Amino acid sequence: MSDLPFTFMLNMPGVIPSRIDNHIQRKLSALKGQFNDQQAFDKMLAEEDRLIYEVYEIKRPEVEGEMLMGVSIVHPGKVGREYFMTKGHFHSVLNTAEVYYCVRGEGYMVMETPDGETAVEALVAGKILYVPPCWAHRSVCTSRQDDLVTFFVYPANAGHDYGTIEQVGFRKMVLDSENGPEIVDNPRAK
Ligand code: PA5
Numbered sequence: 767m768s769d770l771p772f773t774f775m776l777n778m779p780g781v782i783p784s785r786i787d788n789h790i791q792r793k794l795s796a797l798k799g800q801f802n803d804q805q806a807f808d809k810m811l812a813e814e815d816r817l818i819y820e821v822y823e824i825k826r827p828e829v830e831g832e833m834l835m836g837v838s839i840v841h842p843g844k845v846g847r848e849y850f851m852t853k854g855h856f857h858s859v860l861n862t863a864e865v866y867y868c869v870r871g872e873g874y875m876v877m878e879t880p881d882g883e884t885a886v887e888a889l890v891a892g893k894i895l896y897v898p899p900c901w902a903h904r905s906v907c908t909s910r911q912d913d914l915v916t917f918f919v920y921p922a923n924a925g926h927d928y929g930t931i932e933q934v935g936f937r938k939m940v941l942d943s944e945n946g947p948e949i950v951d952n953p954r955a956k
């Protein structure tokens with residue numbers, strides 16, 4: 767891998783980076799146990815293992831001092847009343863932050879700390895979000911027709927800890943309601 771400076775573009779409207787080292791595609795089955803409406807999940811999965819989100823990664827050595835960048839694209843849709851979302855994670859090196867820049871779409875970043883502090887920030891195109899060290903994070907797409915596209919940067923040695931969240935999910939959920947997106951407590955996460 768070259769250690770020379772490099773550039774790449776995020777060209778509208780697709781916003782797929784002009785440099786891609788890895789393309790991750792996560793389907794519905796990868797989010798088993800995360801959506802609150804289990805019946806709606808099973809029904810949807812029986813019909814089709816739909817693509818929920820994709821990540822385009824720009825690779826760097828996963829060592830202290832390096833930064834990892836990429837683009838996350840959460841597609842629109844719902845399981846029951848709950849919007850499509852990423853799995854979400856703590857960083858394995860808990861004390862590492864992340865910066866998100868919302869390029870397109872609308873949604874939320876659902877966050878929490880190991881002590882149970884919660885935060886939910888709305889994302890719209892042009893908004894930058896700083897996720898401080900120790901905060902788990904999950905992106906949620908609330909548009910009916912547009913992808914939620916974010917560009918992210920985080921320390922390359924951070925790693926992903928999915929296990930903690932996989933057990934009961936985040937403390938807050940984003941559900942569709944008559945008045946638009948509604949943030950509610952997750953009854954499974956106490
Ligand atoms: O490190 C991040 O927070 C992002 O790169 C995410 O990995 C990306 O948005 C996909 O989410 P997740 O890793 O929770 O599947």
Ligand code: NI
Nearest residue numbers: 857864903920
């Ligand atoms: Ni992260």
